[in-house]
Amino acid sequence: MTMNHRRSLANRCNALKSTGPRSASGKRASSQNSRKHGLNSAPDFESSLEYRALVELIAEEGFSGFACADIAAGLLNYRRVMDAYYDTYTSPQAVDEFLRDANMRASNPIFSKLLSPSGSEPQDVRDMAAFFASMQRQERRKGGPVSRRSADSYKLIRYQRNGIARLSRAVRQG
Amino acid sequence: MLYNVHFGIYVDVAMPVEDKSKSLLPFLSSPKLLPNESEVEFQAGLQSLLSELDNPSALAVALVSQLNECLWWIRRHTVDKELLLHEAMARLLSREGSNWMGSGNSALSVALEHYLNGSAQKDQAALIEEALIDANLTLSDLRAKAFKDAARHIKMVDDLIHRQHQTIRHLQRSIDSIDYKSRLIKRMDLELAALESKQPVKGVLSLDDEPS
Numbered sequence: 001m002t003m004n005h006r007r008s009l010a011n012r013c014n015a016l017k018s019t020g021p022r023s024a025s026g027k028r029a030s031s032q033n034s035r036k037h038g039l040n041s042a043p044d045f046e047s048s049l050e051y052r053a054l055v056e057l058i059a060e061e062g063f064s065g066f067a068c069a070d071i072a073a074g075l076l077n078y079r080r081v082m083d084a085y086y087d088t089y090t091s092p093q094a095v096d097e098f099l100r101d102a103n104m105r106a107s108n109p110i111f112s113k114l115l116s117p118s119g120s121e122p123q124d125v126r127d128m129a130a131f132f133a134s135m136q137r138q139e140r141r142k143g144g145p146v147s148r149r150s151a152d153s154y155k156l157i158r159y160q161r162n163g164i165a166r167l168s169r170a171v172r173q174g
Numbered sequence: 175m176l177y178n179v180h181f182g183i184y185v186d187v188a189m190p191v192e193d194k195s196k197s198l199l200p201f202l203s204s205p206k207l208l209p210n211e212s213e214v215e216f217q218a219g220l221q222s223l224l225s226e227l228d229n230p231s232a233l234a235v236a237l238v239s240q241l242n243e244c245l246w247w248i249r250r251h252t253v254d255k256e257l258l259l260h261e262a263m264a265r266l267l268s269r270e271g272s273n274w275m276g277s278g279n280s281a282l283s284v285a286l287e288h289y290l291n292g293s294a295q296k297d298q299a300a301l302i303e304e305a306l307i308d309a310n311l312t313l314s315d316l317r318a319k320a321f322k323d324a325a326r327h328i329k330m331v332d333d334l335i336h337r338q339h340q341t342i343r344h345l346q347r348s349i350d351s352i353d354y355k356s357r358l359i360k361r362m363d364l365e366l367a368a369l370e371s372k373q374p375v376k377g378v379l380s381l382d383d384e385p386s
Contacts (some may be wrong), residue, residue, distance in 0.1 A: 050201040057198050061231050061352070062359050075236060079203045082243065086206050090249075097280065144261040144283070146254055147327045154330040157337050164344045171233070171348040174355075 008098050008109050013128070039086040039159045045076045067174030070157040079173035085156050092149035099139045104129060198236040207242040208250070219245060227349070234352050241345045244338045251335045258327050260287055262320035267302070270309030 021027050045051045046069075054072035063071065130141070142148055207213055218240040229374060264283040282305065285298035294302070304311065321328070 009250065014226070053201045054198055057201075057232050061233055064356065071233065075198070075202060082240075083203050090208065119367060143324075144265070146257040146261050147324070148328050150254060150258065150330045150334070152335055157333065160337055160341060164341045168344040168348045171237070174350045 008112060009102075009107060012132075016131075037088060037159075039081060039084055039156070039157065043077065043080060045073045048076070051076060063174045067170065070170035071167070071174055074163075074170040078163040078167045081156070081159045085153060085160065088152045088156055089149050092145055092152050093142070095142075095145060095148070096139050099132075099136055102132075102136060104133050104136065107132065198232045199239060202236060202239075205239070205246065207246075211246075214248060216242070227353070231352060231356060234349050237345050237352070241342055241349075244342045244345070247338045248335055251331050251338070255328055255331050258324045258331065259265050259317065259320050260290060262324035263316050266316060266319055266323060267305045267309055267311075270305075270311065 021030050051072050054075060055068045058068040058071050059065070142151070203214075207216060220239060223238045223242055224230060224235065227238065230238065261283065264286045267286065268282050282301070285294060285301045288294035288298050289302045306316065309316075311319070
């Protein structure tokens, strides 16, 4: 095992001891960790310049005021979904090659040394190895970059369905 | 003139979208392309779709632009299906051949990609052939096994393609509806003009006309 792999393994073991952010700004930043695309937040199209411009242009085509507002909001909402779709597609979760390709059996002596330099309990080493093995299984199950981007994009299907249904309904009822 | 991949026709790409009508497109975020994709080809697709409409309104142009993007997504996802297979093949080779983990999955993936494209260098071809012998598999066996292995993700991509087809259907209905509405308004204008002049008008559209 190379020095880089040793260091990576040591960093990961140390990271397990972390108790998370302590400062207010750190907590604020980490509260956004699970934010993926922002499509669940309610958009405020009405105050944007694009919305007003769209409403005016659509009104020239003979739609009523309410219909223009619906169509403009539907169009902006659909574009928002498709932009998020593109971003998700182009930036999939990165593959952790170290974890995916690591040889767990060869790592056991390093776990022992990291846990207690003076001689660790065999059970602790086994727990640590089992934990890393489960992480490796998860990493391998996710597959390569194409599998990941497909799986990530798949999660946005329902937003696309709702977005286009809203736009289509607004146009046809207008 | 450029060849349009969607409809197999040649189109004039010099005609800008803005010429069609006062466009909504500047107020909408534009569809983005991947680094290896051709913008000229994308615009050609859009122009060929627009050329099928007779004097499209601003809203129709905006909807057609979304429709063109859907066709583009279908293309991307179709390529992804093949890439998923390649990825699974590399994974299987790496797993089956005990001594291949040392070279890393990435090296094997790159070599396999070139090997399947027919652009592999000698050492890459040797690596793949040796890996196949080591795993006791032929290329077609490997492909069949990979298909089974990647079935879950291929199904996801199929669903993504299906979603784009559904979106296209929605957009087509919307465009038809706009077209019908504009014809109806035109007809009413003509009827109004006829009433005002109290003369029979030739060429008035019938109410029973269906949108094209």
